[in-house]
Structure formats: C-alpha cells, structure tokens
Amino acid sequence: MARTEQKVRDLVDGDGEMRDAVGTVLAHVDDDEDGEVTWVDVKGELTSGQWGRLIERGILVEGDAGFRLADTEAVRNGLNGEASTTSSTSKSKSKSKSTSDDDDSSSWSKYDKGAAVVTVALFAGYSWAPLRNVIGSVMDVALGPLATLMPFYAVVMILALATGLYSTLLQANLMDMDKMSEYQSKMKDIQERRKQAKEDGNDAELDRIQEEQMEAMGDQMGMFKEQFRPMVWIMFFTIPVFLWMYWGIGIGPNAESHVPLQNLVLPLVGEVAWTDQILGPIQAWIVWYFLCSMGFTQIIRKGLNIDMSPTAS
Known part of the structure; x- marks a missing residue:
C-alpha cells in the first residue's frame, strides 16, 4: 500500500492535469461494481499518454475485463495527501527504492x-x-x-x-x-x-x-x-x-x-x-x-x- 501511495504522490506532485486524471480514474473505479475501468470509459477525459503513465507506474494493473487500481485506498490517500502510518515512516525511503524494488522482484538470486x-x-x-x-x-x-x-x-x-x-x-x-x-x-x-x-x-x-x-x-x-x-x-x-x-x-x-x-x-x-x-x-x-x-x-x-x-x- 505504501509504495502505491508514494507512486501516486510522485506522479501528481506539481502536475494538476495528472492529478485530475488520477481522480477521474478513481471516480470511474468507484462507480463500477467490479471496480474496473477501461480506456474506452475515460478516453474522453484522459489523454492516452496519461493512461499509459498510470499503467507504466503500476497504479493501474490488469483486471478481469479491463484495468483496476493496484490499491484503491492507497491511490485515494496519495491523491488527497493523507499519508497512512506506514507510508509516513517509509516515505523518505520508498522513492529512492521504488526502482530497485521492481528490479529485485525479477532479479536472479x-x-x-x-x-x-x-x-x-x-x-x-x-x-x-x-x-x-x-x-x-x-x-x-x-x-x-x-x-x-x-x-x-x-x-x-x-x-x-x-x-x-x-x-x-x-x-x-x-x-x-x-x-x-x-x-x-x-x-x-x-x-x-x-x-x-x-x-x-x-x-x-x-x-x-x-x-x-x-x-x-x-x-x-x-x-x-x-x-x-x-x-x-x-x-x-x-x-x-x-x-x-x-x-x-x-x-x-x-x-x-x-x-x-x-x-x-x-x-x-x-x-x-x-x-x-x-x-x-x-x-x-x-x-x-x-x-x-x-x-x-x-x-x-x-x-x-x-x-x-x-x-x-
């Protein structure tokens, strides 16, 4: 959860358009009973570049019929600036380690x-x-x-x-x-x-x-x-x-x-x-x-x- 929250913070920091894009996706996910969203649902409100950045950062992940948020609550906290207890203690470390953590998950022992x-x-x-x-x-x-x-x-x-x-x-x-x-x-x-x-x-x-x-x-x-x-x-x-x-x-x-x-x-x-x-x-x-x-x-x-x-x- 902390990593997803920090990813959202880094993505929307100083970028009002990206913040609006995350909010739009979050709203669509909340409205959908399966908690999923597709590009067709938001193509009139997001640019394809914004959609791609959400997938690239791992904020949007593959679902059953479309894409879902990796952690809805973490995305909401990251968007609203409400840090959880875990993220507040690891905030200084998560950004510097986000790339290395992704690499470690697929690295050889x-x-x-x-x-x-x-x-x-x-x-x-x-x-x-x-x-x-x-x-x-x-x-x-x-x-x-x-x-x-x-x-x-x-x-x-x-x-x-x-x-x-x-x-x-x-x-x-x-x-x-x-x-x-x-x-x-x-x-x-x-x-x-x-x-x-x-x-x-x-x-x-x-x-x-x-x-x-x-x-x-x-x-x-x-x-x-x-x-x-x-x-x-x-x-x-x-x-x-x-x-x-x-x-x-x-x-x-x-x-x-x-x-x-x-x-x-x-x-x-x-x-x-x-x-x-x-x-x-x-x-x-x-x-x-x-x-x-x-x-x-x-x-x-x-x-x-x-x-x-x-x-x-």
Missing part, C-alpha cells in the same frame, strides 16, 4: 547465478569425454539398476516423464506469470494507442508513445530474465541425464555402450538402432526422448491445470 555457472560448465561434457565419463558414472549409480531391470526404451520414457514433470513445476514456480501478463497488457495498450494516434494524425502523441516504447525495453529485458531463469534450472538437472544417456549408449569416437541395448521401433520409421540417424544428423535416441518428453509434458500440464501462456486482456 545467488543460487540462480550459481546454477547458471554450473550449467555452462556441464555443457563441456557433450564434447569432452573425461567429463562425460565422470558424470555418466556418477549418474549410473542411480540409473544403472533401472537399465538392468527394463528395456532401455522404457528407461528413456521414465526419464522423459521425470524431466517433463520437474520442468513444468520449475516453470510454474519460477516464472511470474502475473508480471508477464501485465507487461503484455501494457504493450497491447501502447500498440492500440499508437494505432489510434496514427489514425488521428496526432504526431505529438506518437512521439510520447514512442518514448513509452523505448522505456518499455527495460521491461522486455526483465521478461526475458523471467523466462530464462527456469530454463537454467531445467538444464541444470537435465544435462546430467542427457550425459548419462550419451555415456550409456556410447556416443562419440571410440565410445562403448554401458547399458543393455535392443533395437528401437519408432513410429513411421520402423526398427532402428539407437545411434541411427533419423532426421538429418539427429539420432534415434534423441527422437525417441523428445517424442516421449513432449507427450508427457502435455499430459502433466493438463493434469495439473498449469497454463504456461500469459494472456493479456
């Missing part, structure tokens, strides 16, 4: 950075046999007994199921879908206002929207970080599994297989050896793994009702 460093190092195992042999031998302690109990194609299916499960859970827990949806909503709003400004021939408004788009590039980088963060952890856990399959099948010059192998039967292809090339240079074992992984991942997402596609209203 030391564990994320450590996982990224280890992941990059693990990539060397694909081309450097000694590292691959070490990782394969270590992973074989857990996976070796599994390969002796069942056919290798079934082992790959189990690995694909496991990697699909933790990949889905990591994406669901490490990606801030609300923040990504909010960003998409803001970009959609900018595009609509840009289109309207072009139709109206409003060059001044186009310039302001262009500035908003340039400022939004920082948000785009934040969204990229949000998307890449779970990928680091997915690769952190998946690369050792792949290196064990490399080691077990015997991929590479002078490599020997370390697990019992029978020929594999692939749809539309028929019986093939695990190292046969199926799609260009792509070998049969990789095709089988990805077929299993894609299928299991879709089943897991449906079963757990996890949607990894952020939507903008």
Whole structure:
C-alpha cells in the first residue's frame, strides 16, 4: 500500500492535469461494481499518454475485463495527501527504492547465478569425454539398476516423464506469470494507442508513445530474465541425464555402450538402432526422448491445470 501511495504522490506532485486524471480514474473505479475501468470509459477525459503513465507506474494493473487500481485506498490517500502510518515512516525511503524494488522482484538470486555457472560448465561434457565419463558414472549409480531391470526404451520414457514433470513445476514456480501478463497488457495498450494516434494524425502523441516504447525495453529485458531463469534450472538437472544417456549408449569416437541395448521401433520409421540417424544428423535416441518428453509434458500440464501462456486482456 505504501509504495502505491508514494507512486501516486510522485506522479501528481506539481502536475494538476495528472492529478485530475488520477481522480477521474478513481471516480470511474468507484462507480463500477467490479471496480474496473477501461480506456474506452475515460478516453474522453484522459489523454492516452496519461493512461499509459498510470499503467507504466503500476497504479493501474490488469483486471478481469479491463484495468483496476493496484490499491484503491492507497491511490485515494496519495491523491488527497493523507499519508497512512506506514507510508509516513517509509516515505523518505520508498522513492529512492521504488526502482530497485521492481528490479529485485525479477532479479536472479545467488543460487540462480550459481546454477547458471554450473550449467555452462556441464555443457563441456557433450564434447569432452573425461567429463562425460565422470558424470555418466556418477549418474549410473542411480540409473544403472533401472537399465538392468527394463528395456532401455522404457528407461528413456521414465526419464522423459521425470524431466517433463520437474520442468513444468520449475516453470510454474519460477516464472511470474502475473508480471508477464501485465507487461503484455501494457504493450497491447501502447500498440492500440499508437494505432489510434496514427489514425488521428496526432504526431505529438506518437512521439510520447514512442518514448513509452523505448522505456518499455527495460521491461522486455526483465521478461526475458523471467523466462530464462527456469530454463537454467531445467538444464541444470537435465544435462546430467542427457550425459548419462550419451555415456550409456556410447556416443562419440571410440565410445562403448554401458547399458543393455535392443533395437528401437519408432513410429513411421520402423526398427532402428539407437545411434541411427533419423532426421538429418539427429539420432534415434534423441527422437525417441523428445517424442516421449513432449507427450508427457502435455499430459502433466493438463493434469495439473498449469497454463504456461500469459494472456493479456
């Protein structure tokens, strides 16, 4: 609440037109039974630039059918100059930290950075046999007994199921879908206002929207970080599994297989050896793994009702 109140204070300080704009939005929100407002509701009373600044500052956030105030009471207090107890004690700090707080919410922790460093190092195992042999031998302690109990194609299916499960859970827990949806909503709003400004021939408004788009590039980088963060952890856990399959099948010059192998039967292809090339240079074992992984991942997402596609209203 304190941060929203301070954002409103900073926005309307010395700007009577912006104060009127916030008041107009607040009035529309109070009148609406769902507490939401759309651009169509206020386009005759606000400029598109004012509307965009409210979204950019996080005062307006995505709702079910339009936009709602992040904190109605905080906006009212910020507009009327009635500081709450919390905001009065943190007023001197909130302005200086508002930007850093937004950055921290999407920044990587030391564990994320450590996982990224280890992941990059693990990539060397694909081309450097000694590292691959070490990782394969270590992973074989857990996976070796599994390969002796069942056919290798079934082992790959189990690995694909496991990697699909933790990949889905990591994406669901490490990606801030609300923040990504909010960003998409803001970009959609900018595009609509840009289109309207072009139709109206409003060059001044186009310039302001262009500035908003340039400022939004920082948000785009934040969204990229949000998307890449779970990928680091997915690769952190998946690369050792792949290196064990490399080691077990015997991929590479002078490599020997370390697990019992029978020929594999692939749809539309028929019986093939695990190292046969199926799609260009792509070998049969990789095709089988990805077929299993894609299928299991879709089943897991449906079963757990996890949607990894952020939507903008």
